[in-house]
Amino acid sequence: xxxxxxxxxxxxxxxGTRAAKLTLxxxxxxxxxxxxxxxxxxxxxxDVRIDEIEDAATIASxxxxxxxxxxxxxxxxxxxxxxxxxxxxxxxxxxAVYKGRFPSDGQIDLQRCAFEHPALQEWLDAH
Amino acid sequence: MSADASSPYAPLPDAPKGWGLKDALxxxxxxxxxVHCGKLDFPDQKSFNDFSSLQWGLGGTKExxxxxxxxxxxxxxxxxEPVKSAPAGTSVDKLLDVSNKTPDNAGFYxxxxxxxxxxxxxxxxxxxxxxxxxxxxxxxxxxxxxHAPASEKPLTFRVTxxxxxxxxxxxxxxxxxxxxxxxxxxxxSGGRVTPATAALHEETHWAQRGRVADxxxxxxxxxxxxxxxxxxxxxxxxxxxxxxxxxPRTSHDGDGLNVKGIDSVTPSLTVKQNGGEREVRAPFxxxxxxxxxxxxxxxxxxxxxxEGNAPEHRMEFKTEQLNFAAMGDNAARTNLLLEGAxxxxxxxxxQITNDGRVLYSDPAQEKRIHDxxxxxxxxxxxxxxxxxxxxxVPVGGGRDR
Numbered sequence: 001x002x003x004x005x006x007x008x009x010x011x012x013x014x015x016g017t018r019a020a021k022l023t024l025x026x027x028x029x030x031x032x033x034x035x036x037x038x039x040x041x042x043x044x045x046x047d048v049r050i051d052e053i054e055d056a057a058t059i060a061s062x063x064x065x066x067x068x069x070x071x072x073x074x075x076x077x078x079x080x081x082x083x084x085x086x087x088x089x090x091x092x093x094x095x096a097v098y099k100g101r102f103p104s105d106g107q108i109d110l111q112r113c114a115f116e117h118p119a120l121q122e123w124l125d126a127h
Numbered sequence: 128m129s130a131d132a133s134s135p136y137a138p139l140p141d142a143p144k145g146w147g148l149k150d151a152l153x154x155x156x157x158x159x160x161x162v163h164c165g166k167l168d169f170p171d172q173k174s175f176n177d178f179s180s181l182q183w184g185l186g187g188t189k190e191x192x193x194x195x196x197x198x199x200x201x202x203x204x205x206x207x208e209p210v211k212s213a214p215a216g217t218s219v220d221k222l223l224d225v226s227n228k229t230p231d232n233a234g235f236y237x238x239x240x241x242x243x244x245x246x247x248x249x250x251x252x253x254x255x256x257x258x259x260x261x262x263x264x265x266x267x268x269x270x271x272x273x274h275a276p277a278s279e280k281p282l283t284f285r286v287t288x289x290x291x292x293x294x295x296x297x298x299x300x301x302x303x304x305x306x307x308x309x310x311x312x313x314x315x316s317g318g319r320v321t322p323a324t325a326a327l328h329e330e331t332h333w334a335q336r337g338r339v340a341d342x343x344x345x346x347x348x349x350x351x352x353x354x355x356x357x358x359x360x361x362x363x364x365x366x367x368x369x370x371x372x373x374x375p376r377t378s379h380d381g382d383g384l385n386v387k388g389i390d391s392v393t394p395s396l397t398v399k400q401n402g403g404e405r406e407v408r409a410p411f412x413x414x415x416x417x418x419x420x421x422x423x424x425x426x427x428x429x430x431x432x433x434e435g436n437a438p439e440h441r442m443e444f445k446t447e448q449l450n451f452a453a454m455g456d457n458a459a460r461t462n463l464l465l466e467g468a469x470x471x472x473x474x475x476x477x478q479i480t481n482d483g484r485v486l487y488s489d490p491a492q493e494k495r496i497h498d499x500x501x502x503x504x505x506x507x508x509x510x511x512x513x514x515x516x517x518x519x520v521p522v523g524g525g526r527d528r
Contacts, residue, residue: 030344032332034294034325035311035381036352046291046304076174077380079352102177102347114173 005072008108012071015095016063019086024051024127026082029101036079039098039107043083051127058127059086065123066097070116071108078107082124099124133279135210135271135334141189142196148187151195152179165199167346174347181345190338198346204354205343206335207362213270219259222269223252239273240281247286250307257323257389261370264363268330282333292383294325296332303329310386310394315350315378319392324367326389331363352379394479399443409479413442429477444477 025042026049042048053059062084079101086095098107103121104114115121142151154162154175161168162175169175185191194205225236230245243251258265272282283302287294292309296302305326312319320328332340335358343354351357356379365375373392384394387406394409415429416439430439 028297028299030298032296032298032329032344032355034309034320034328035383036379037293041293045293046287047295047297074173077349077352077378079379101352102174103180104173104177105347116173 005070008071008073008111008113009067012063012066012095012097012108015086016060018088018094019059019063020054020056020089021087021091022053022059022062023085023087024053024082024124025049025085026051026124029081031081033079036077037081039078039080039083039096042080042098043085053127062086062123062127065119066108068117068119069106069121071106071113072116074112074114076105076112076114078105078112080107133276134337134339135267136206136208136339137211139190139193139197139205139339142192146192146196148182148192151192151199152182154179164195166202167195167199169347170349174349177347178345182342185338185341185345188338191342194339194342198354204358204361205339206355206358209264209363209366210267210271210331210334213267217266217270219256219266219269222266222273223255235283237281240275240277240279241272242281242283244285247284250286251284254305254307254323254326254389258327258367262327262367264366265327265330268327268334268363271334272330294329296329298332298336301333303333305329307389308385308387310384310392311376311381312384312392313376313378314380314382316374316376318368318374318376319384320364320368320376321371321373321392322386322389324364324371324373327367328359328364331359335359350378350380394481396444396479400441407479409481411479413477415439415442427477 025045027037027042027045027047031047037045053062063086066084077100078098080098081101083096083098085093086097088094096107096109097120099115099120100106103118104116106113106115106120152164154164154169156162156172160171162172163169164175164178169178182191182195197203197205222238225238225248228236228238230236234245235242236245236248255265255269259269272284275282280301283300285302285304287304287306291304291306294303294305294309297304303326305322307322309322309325310319311325332355335343335355340355340358343358346354348354348357351360360376360379368375371390384392385396386393387395387408395406396411397404397406398413413429413431415431427444429442429444431442432439
C-alpha cells in the first residue's frame with residue numbers, strides 16, 4: 001500500500017473512533033440519470049432511501065468494511081449509488097464514504113478512490 | 128440475429144458458435160497498463176476487473192454475447208443508431224390526441240402503453256411537439272412508447288418540480304422523470320443539453336431496455352460512466368442537439384442549470400420585487416446586504432441599494448431557482464456561507480454566470496476563505512452592479528408574498 005492509500009485508511013480508522021451515528025443513502029443501482037450523481041446530489045436525491053444507524057457494533061463493522069475494501073486514491077469518475085455518512089455525538093460529520101455504480105468506484109470525503117476488494121459492497125448488501 | 132423481443136432497434140449479428148464469455152472477457156494488457164478485449168479498451172486493470180465481474184454475473188446470454196462480440200470486433204456502440212421508423216402516416220397530433228380519453232382512476236391519461244398524469248399532460252404534449260418539430264426520430268420514439276408489447280408494464284412519464292434536477296429513467300418502475308426547467312452543462316466539453324433533448328435522452332434509455340442494454344450498462348467508460356450512457360449521449364442526444372445547432376456532450380459529468388423554456392440552455396432565475404416577479408437571464412449579478420435567509424421557504428432576501436439617494440429596497444431570490452445544485456458538491460457549504468452573511472450583514476454579491484454557475488462574494492468571508500481556501504469554492508473578484516437598478520421599495524416595507 002502506498003503512502004496515500006495508507007493515509008486514507010488512517011483517516012477512516014481515526015474517524016471511526018468518533019463516529020456515533022451512521023446515515024446510509026442508497027439509490028437504485030440500475031437508475032439511469034441525465035448526469036452522473038455527485039455525492040452531494042445523492043444525499044438529496046428524490047428517490048434516495050435513507051437509513052439511520054446508531055448501534056455502535058454496526059457502525060464499527062461498517063468502518064472495518066471500508067478498511068477491508070483497501071481504498072486507494074484514484075482520479076476516476078464517480079456516479080454515486082450509495083453513501084455512508086458518519087457523525088459524532090454532536091451531529092458533526094466526521095467521515096463520508098461513497099460507492100459508485102461500478103464495484104471499484106468510490107470517494108472518501110473529497111478524495112476519489114478505488115476499492116480493491118468488495119468488502120464494503122458486501123456490507124451494504126447485508127444492511 | 129440477436130435482439131430483445133420488444134426492441135425498436137435492428138438486431139445484432141449473433142456471436143460465432145463456440146465463442147463464449149471466456150473469449151469475450153479475455154483481456155490483454157499493453158505497456159501503458161490498458162487492458163484490451165479486441166477493440167474494447169479499458170484504461171486500467173480496475174475497470175477491466177469491474178467489467179469482467181459484472182459480465183460474469185449476466186451469465187452469457189445470446190444477446191450479451193452478440194453485444195460483446197459486436198463491440199470487440201467493430202469498436203462501435205450498439206443501440207446508438209435511430210430507433211425503427213414509425214408507420215407511414217403517424218403524426219404527433221394523432222399520438223397526442225386525448226380528445227376522446229378521460230383520465231383513469233389514478234388521474235392518468237393512457238396513450239396506449241404510455242401513461243401521463245392528466246395535470247402534467249399539457250407540459251408533456253408541449254415537449255413532444257417541440258421535439259418532433261425538429262427531430263423525426265422523436266416522433267418514432269413517441270410511437271414506440273405508445274406501442275410497446277402489451278405484456279410489458281406501461282411506461283409512466285412524470286413531470287417533476289424545480290427541486291428535482293436530475294432527469295432519470297428507472298427501469299424497475301418503468302418511469303421517466305423529467306424537469307422542464309433543467310438543462311445540463313457538460314463538464315468535459317461545456318456542451319449543453321436543452322430540457323427537451325434531456326427528455327429524449329431518457330426516452331432513449333427506455334427504448335433501449337433489454338439484455339443488450341443490460342450488457343452495455345455493465346461496461347465502464349471513463350468519460351460516459353457506462354456504455355449505456357455512451358449509446359444515448361453519442362446517439363440520439365447528439366443527433367437532436369445537432370438539429371438544434373448545439374454541440375454534443377462528451378461525458379456524463381455535468382451540472383444542472385435552471386432555464387426558462389424547454390428549448391433553452393441559458394441559465395435564468397426568478398427575482399421577486401415590488402409585488403411581482405421577473406425572470407433574469409445569465410449573466411446577472413446583484414449586490415446588497417443579506418437580511419433574511421428562510422431555508423424552509425427557500426428564499427434569500429437582500430437589501431439592495433437604489434440609485435443615487437434612493438432608499439434600499441428588498442429583492443427576494445428563490446434559492447432553488449438560484450440553483451445551488453448547479454454548484455455541485457459546494458451547495459451545502461454555499462448555503463452556510465449565505466447564512467453566515469446574515470449575521471455580520473456585510474455586502475454580498477450574487478452572480479449567475481453564462482455557464483450556469485452561481486457565484487457569491489462576501490468581502491468579510493472572502494478574506495477568511497482566501498486565508499484558508501476550501502477546495503472548489505469559487506469567489507469572484509469584487510463585482511460591479513450591472514443594468515438599471517429596479518424601482519425602489521424601502522427596506523422594512525411589507526413582504527411581497
